[in-house]
Amino acid sequence: GAGVSQSPSNKVTEKGKDVELRCDPISGHTALYWYRQSLGQGLEFLIYFQGNSAPDKSGLPSDRFSAERTGGSVSTLTIQRTQQEDSAVYLCASSPGPSADYGYTFGSGTRLTVV
């Protein structure tokens, strides 16, 4: 597609439920990031995928968070047993590759509210 697509755009879930957030990067982009933006806070790095390499998971806040990227394209971020502090906007970004020549294109985000 023309841009990075994220779905759903909004998600309200009950505390304790699992949620899945989806990111469709720009076609051909090998690098993919997930970030989290809590209310009034900056962007917090979560996870980074580059091609077929093992992902950099150093930003995941707890083992309730996981992400996968199938076929080097679509990525799913899963949050298990959601807590109220998980409420945030989850942003996905992609880039043509790891080279510093490329910038990152962000999706519009998924606003997650845990009630």
Add this chain to the structure above:
Amino acid sequence: KQEVTQIPAALSVPEGENLVLNCSFTDSAIYNLQWFRQDPGKGLTSLLLIQSSQREQTSGRLNASLDKSSGRSTLYIAASQPGDSATYLCAVLSGSARQLTFGSGTQLTVLP
């Protein structure tokens, strides 16, 4: 660990003014620096990308400069318009993991 700071946190100016937003980073070993714009409830829109070997980039009324050795970048907006009102974020790409580290942003309001 890379840290990015943006000053000021908020800025309000009358329409037509020229203005400067500041960004500083602690580790000068960066690959590139990118300025983004974020409108309320929206994602991030890329404005300018400066490679580590470059000193500045221009797009329309926007000019971004980079002084890597001192760990600073500025975003200059000429002849500001109400439509420029948004949060402006600075991000640097650095580290072996090529992590994009963001500042907390400058919330700009341009008054008509």
